[in-house]
Amino acid sequence: MAEVPIEHGLLLAAVLFLLGLIGVMVRRNIIFILLCLEIMLNAAGLAFIVAGSRWGQPDGQVMFLFILTVTAAEVSVGLALVLHLHHRFKTLDADAMSGMKG
Amino acid sequence: MYSLIWLVPIVPFAGFLLLAFAGRYLPRRAVAIIGPGAVGLSAAVMLLISGQFLAAPPAGYAYEQTLWSWIATGGLEVGFTLYLDPLSVVMGCVITVVGFLIHVYATAYMAEDEGYSKFFAYMNLFVGAMLLLVLGQNLLVLYLGWEGVGLCSYLLIGFWYKKPENGAAAMKAFIVTRIGDVALLIGLFLLVVQFGTLDIPAILAAAPGAWAVGAPAAVAAALLLLGGAVGKSAQLPLQTWLPDAMAGPTPVSALIHAATMVTAGVYLIARLHALFALAPGALLLVGIIGAATLLLAAFSALAQHDLKRILAYSTISQLGYMFLALGVGAWTAALFHFMTHAFFKALLFLGAGAIIHSLRDEQNIFRMGGLRRRLPAVYWTFLAGALALAAAPLITAGFYSKDLILFAAWVSPVGNRWLWGAGLLGAFLTALYTFRMVFLVFHGPERTAPHGRPGPAMTVPLMILALLSLLGGFVETPADLGGVHLFSSFLGHALPGLAAHGSPALEAALQLLSTVAVLGGIALAYQLYLRRREATARWLARPAPDAARRLLLAGWGFDWLYDRLFVRPFVWLATVNKDDSVDAFFRGLARASLLLHGALSRAQTGNLRWYAVGFALGVMALLAIVVFR
Numbered sequence: 001m002a003e004v005p006i007e008h009g010l011l012l013a014a015v016l017f018l019l020g021l022i023g024v025m026v027r028r029n030i031i032f033i034l035l036c037l038e039i040m041l042n043a044a045g046l047a048f049i050v051a052g053s054r055w056g057q058p059d060g061q062v063m064f065l066f067i068l069t070v071t072a073a074e075v076s077v078g079l080a081l082v083l084h085l086h087h088r089f090k091t092l093d094a095d096a097m098s099g100m101k102g
Numbered sequence: 103m104y105s106l107i108w109l110v111p112i113v114p115f116a117g118f119l120l121l122a123f124a125g126r127y128l129p130r131r132a133v134a135i136i137g138p139g140a141v142g143l144s145a146a147v148m149l150l151i152s153g154q155f156l157a158a159p160p161a162g163y164a165y166e167q168t169l170w171s172w173i174a175t176g177g178l179e180v181g182f183t184l185y186l187d188p189l190s191v192v193m194g195c196v197i198t199v200v201g202f203l204i205h206v207y208a209t210a211y212m213a214e215d216e217g218y219s220k221f222f223a224y225m226n227l228f229v230g231a232m233l234l235l236v237l238g239q240n241l242l243v244l245y246l247g248w249e250g251v252g253l254c255s256y257l258l259i260g261f262w263y264k265k266p267e268n269g270a271a272a273m274k275a276f277i278v279t280r281i282g283d284v285a286l287l288i289g290l291f292l293l294v295v296q297f298g299t300l301d302i303p304a305i306l307a308a309a310p311g312a313w314a315v316g317a318p319a320a321v322a323a324a325l326l327l328l329g330g331a332v333g334k335s336a337q338l339p340l341q342t343w344l345p346d347a348m349a350g351p352t353p354v355s356a357l358i359h360a361a362t363m364v365t366a367g368v369y370l371i372a373r374l375h376a377l378f379a380l381a382p383g384a385l386l387l388v389g390i391i392g393a394a395t396l397l398l399a400a401f402s403a404l405a406q407h408d409l410k411r412i413l414a415y416s417t418i419s420q421l422g423y424m425f426l427a428l429g430v431g432a433w434t435a436a437l438f439h440f441m442t443h444a445f446f447k448a449l450l451f452l453g454a455g456a457i458i459h460s461l462r463d464e465q466n467i468f469r470m471g472g473l474r475r476r477l478p479a480v481y482w483t484f485l486a487g488a489l490a491l492a493a494a495p496l497i498t499a500g501f502y503s504k505d506l507i508l509f510a511a512w513v514s515p516v517g518n519r520w521l522w523g524a525g526l527l528g529a530f531l532t533a534l535y536t537f538r539m540v541f542l543v544f545h546g547p548e549r550t551a552p553h554g555r556p557g558p559a560m561t562v563p564l565m566i567l568a569l570l571s572l573l574g575g576f577v578e579t580p581a582d583l584g585g586v587h588l589f590s591s592f593l594g595h596a597l598p599g600l601a602a603h604g605s606p607a608l609e610a611a612l613q614l615l616s617t618v619a620v621l622g623g624i625a626l627a628y629q630l631y632l633r634r635r636e637a638t639a640r641w642l643a644r645p646a647p648d649a650a651r652r653l654l655l656a657g658w659g660f661d662w663l664y665d666r667l668f669v670r671p672f673v674w675l676a677t678v679n680k681d682d683s684v685d686a687f688f689r690g691l692a693r694a695s696l697l698l699h700g701a702l703s704r705a706q707t708g709n710l711r712w713y714a715v716g717f718a719l720g721v722m723a724l725l726a727i728v729v730f731r
Contacts, residue, residue: 025714
């Protein structure tokens with residue numbers, strides 16, 4: 001199997017990260033913001049994997065496992081918050097929740 | 103016996119504490135016993151000690167008692183020390199005895215006042231502070247008493263505090279005397295720096311060795327002390343507070359503003375006579391201030407229509423006589439006049455109080471008249487006081503003391519004819535304004551009917567003071583009239599005598615002149631205010647005399663002048679600087695931080711997605727810094 005060049009992997013990771021970031025900044029629905037956050041985290045994980053395979057080290061995969069765990073925890077807390085917010089504001093529009101305006 | 107001297111100031115202080123803290127719960131009778139009782143006890147101890155002082159004087163005619171060490175630092179040791187010498191014996195006896203009589207009088211005068219116990223608390227505090235002033239062995243104890251009497255003066259002038267003008271008079275008295283007090287304090291600092299001690303005997307002993315006659319430091323010290331004395335004794339140019347101080351109850355005017363506190367300046371100069379002897383210029387200034395004050399105040403007294411204000415100007419004038427005596431180096435004459443003045447001026451004030459009391463607070467002498475028959479006890483005692491004030495020859499104490507001053511002004515090597523002439527003119531004016539008051543108040547037709555007669559608590563002190571005013575002068579008579587020198591030989595142990603002596607013939611000639619002046623004044627008053635009253639009133643209604651009268655009524659316009667010169671500029675400055683200019687800087691700081699806060703708080707939109715953008719931009723900026731640096 002031909003080796004994928006590291007540049008391609010990292011470029012894919014960067015594109016994914018950017019897509020996620022843009023999604024966080026543009027989407028108004030909290031569920032979609034959470035999804036975009038997942039994409040950003042996975043982009044970071046992909047970068048670790050690519051780097052691990054480039055130098056033949058297991059650390060990249062270990063790191064990805066950690067990220068997976070953190071993501072799982074984050075999603076559970078995030079979804080619980082989303083439920084709570086929906087219960088409270090009857091909407092999932094992030095812009096409607098600006099009560100902390102200074 | 104001498105060791106009991108600490109009781110003299112302590113007993114009035116104890117009376118003050120008792121009345122101040124428990125006075126509200128005590129019945130009026132108890133207050134009327136404690137207040138005068140404390141001063142009476144103090145007077146008894148003082149008289150006993152004075153008796154022993156006369157019979158068996160201590161070594162060197164001075165006794166010291168150190169109660170405790172007050173301040174002990176590197177170079178300066180100040181003990182809380184009392185000092186007894188002929189000067190403090192005379193002052194202490196007059197203060198306690200006259201103070202006691204006035205306290206007894208006040209029990210009746212203030213009987214219906216709601217602040218009965220408060221009044222006696224302040225009065226006791228005053229007597230205690232005044233005794234501390236005259237018994238202090240060092241200048242710090244003296245200064246403590248000096249400020250204490252100033253405080254009591256303030257409290258008692260403003261005693262009827264519900265009228266705003268009384269409060270204003272109290273503040274005026276306090277602030278004007280404060281000008282002098284600051285000068286005195288600076289003088290004390292100068293003495294500490296020069297001599298390293300505040301003990302009066304030590305300073306008096308060291309001064310002639312340390313300073314030559316006319317040395318700048320000696321003149322500066324004497325002038326600063328004179329500043330303090332001028333403020334306290336209401337001499338030019340700080341005399342304006344005393345007439346307004348009459349807002350206080352009449353016993354206060356008698357005790358504080360006639361008999362005792364206002365003579366503190368005379369005491370200070372007499373006590374530190376050695377310093378003034380080293381500064382002939384300052385001493386001459388003392389005499390000139392005295393002569394000018396006695397004339398200006400006597401003229402002002404001529405135009406007043408308020409009974410108490412006449413007496414106030416008269417007090418300023420008589421204090422001018424004492425300063426005149428000090429200025430020509432006649433220390434004992436000044437003290438002699440202080441003593442007789444304390445008797446007859448306290449008597450006149452108390453008599454005036456009895457009149458005002460029975461006329462239901464009427465103070466205008468033009469609405470009085472014919473009180474001779476209605477208030478005989480007050481009339482005869484008041485007449486005795488008036489004769490003493492006018493220095494009626496031979497029979498009154500005032501004659502002997504004033505005559506001694508005039509004689510000293512003539513013969514003293516530092517005296518001169520001008521000072522003597524001013525004193526003689528002053529004697530004429532004194533007789534004129536005194537008997538103007540007597541004739542208008544007691545003679546002529548009745549204008550306001552008195553309510554009741556004063557009781558024994560008021561008349562007995564009047565009679566005792568009248569006796570003292572008539573007989574108190576016989577302790578010191580001139581050479582051609584018996585030549586008794588009990589007073590001056592007693593005080594001679596503390597104060598140097600007058601160097602010069604004139605012949606008895608000269609003395610008799612001067613007495614004759616002053617007698618003519620006094621009798622002329624009385625006769626003129628009789629003509630102007632009793633026989634030809636209508637003609638006088640008509641003449642006074644013409645424009646020129648009326649303008650003069652109004653100028654004199656306002657005390658030569660000093661209040662007007664000081665108002666324009668000091669009060670208004672100060673008030674103007676205060677108004678301009680109402681928003682303190684220093685504060686502007688700090689207010690600016692506050693405003694700038696508020697502005698920044700407002701700008702920053704705009705970034706706090708509460709919008710989640712903006713925060714995300716913020717994060718992204720921040721991370722990009724940080725990366726850019728790391729990569730492109």
